[in-house]
Amino acid sequence: MRVKVCGMTRLDQILQLEEWGVQFAGLIFYPKSPRYIKKFHLSAIDLKREKMNINRVGVFVNASLDEILRTVDAWRLHMVQLHGDESPKFCEQVSNHVNTVKAFRIGESDNVEWKIFPYQEYTDMYLFDNGWAGNASADKAAVYGGSGQHFNWNQLDKVRVGKPYMLSGGICPEDAARLRAFAAEQKDLFAVDVNSRFEVAPGVKDMNKLKLFLDELNG
Numbered sequence: 001m002r003v004k005v006c007g008m009t010r011l012d013q014i015l016q017l018e019e020w021g022v023q024f025a026g027l028i029f030y031p032k033s034p035r036y037i038k039k040f041h042l043s044a045i046d047l048k049r050e051k052m053n054i055n056r057v058g059v060f061v062n063a064s065l066d067e068i069l070r071t072v073d074a075w076r077l078h079m080v081q082l083h084g085d086e087s088p089k090f091c092e093q094v095s096n097h098v099n100t101v102k103a104f105r106i107g108e109s110d111n112v113e114w115k116i117f118p119y120q121e122y123t124d125m126y127l128f129d130n131g132w133a134g135n136a137s138a139d140k141a142a143v144y145g146g147s148g149q150h151f152n153w154n155q156l157d158k159v160r161v162g163k164p165y166m167l168s169g170g171i172c173p174e175d176a177a178r179l180r181a182f183a184a185e186q187k188d189l190f191a192v193d194v195n196s197r198f199e200v201a202p203g204v205k206d207m208n209k210l211k212l213f214l215d216e217l218n219g
Contacts, residue, residue, distance in 0.1 A: 001183055001217055002191035004057060004166060005210065007035035009203035011046050016207055018054045020214060024191065025054050026081065029071055030061040034202035035195075044075045057081050057101070065093055072098050081127060092122035099124045101166065106151045107131035112159045120162060127193060128156065130169035153182055164190035172197035173209055176216035192217070 006026030008014050014025050028035045047056065055078040060068055062084035072080060080094055083103040094100045102123040104115050108131075116126060130151040149170040171179070171194045183189050196202075198210045 001179070003214065003217070004191050004193045005198070005205065006057070006059065006168075006193055006195040007033075007199070007203055008205070009035060009037060009040040009042055010205075011042055011050070013205050013207060014047075014054065015050065015052070018052045020211065022214070023055060024057050024079070026057045026059055026193070026195070027075065027077075028059045029063065030059060030083070032061075033059075040203055048076060055079055059083055062086065065090070068094055069097055082123075083127075083129075088118045088122040091119055095123055101125040101127050103127040103129055103168075105129050105131040106155060106169075108152060108155075110155070112155055112161075116161070116163075124163075125190060126161065126163055126165040127168055128165060129193075156186065161188040164188055166191045166193045168193035168195075170197060173213045173216075176213055179217060 002023045004024035004026055005017055005022055007028055008017075008025045017025055027037045030036060031038075056075065057079045058068070058071055058075060058077040059081045060083065068080060071077065077098065079099045079101060081101040081103055082091060082094065086102065091100055091102050100123045102119050102125075104112075104126060106112060106128050110131070112128070119126075128151070130149045151169050153167070165188055167179075167182075167189060171192055179192055194210075194213070198205050198213070200206050
C-alpha cells in the first residue's frame, strides 16, 4: 500500500523513508502549522543535493498561485496538496502546472459526493481528512493542516469517488490491519497519509514506530 508521511522536516528522516520505499514525503508550507518547513533547518538546497525517488508533496493552505508555483520550482515538488478553501477554478489553475491533490475535511453529517462533485474535472486526486475535530467553533487555523483525529471511514463505503484519493486523519500504528481491510473494499484508495500520531515532537517522526507500522501495513 502506498504511504505518504506528512510534516517532514529533517533530511535524515526523509532519506530513511526513501530507503524503506515510502512513496511520498509531505512538506508543509503553511506558516501557522507547527510543522511549517521554514521553521526548521531543512532547506530546498538540502533536498536538491540528494538524488531521491521519493515524491515531494507540498502542502498549502489558501496560498496564492504565484506562491505555490514559486515554491514548486524552488523545492522541486512533484505534487501539491491544497488543504484550504481553494475553489475548483483555482485547483484547475494549479493542476495545469503540477499534479494537484485537493483535501476535504469530512464531518459526520457531510455528503461526500456533494462536496467533491464541483472539483471532479479540476484536480488530479483527493485527500479525505477529519473535519473540525467535532467542534463547530474550532479555530480553523489550528486544524487546516490536519486534526490528528479519525473521521468515520464508513462514510466512503457507498461514495462514487471516481478519482484516486488519499486517506488521512489521525491514522495511528494500531490502524494497520483495519487499513488493509478497508483498502480491499476501496478501489479508489491510492495511499494512506500519516503524520502526528507518529511523532515525538511536531515535525520529528518516531522512526521505529513508523517502521513497525509500514511492515504491518504491507505485511
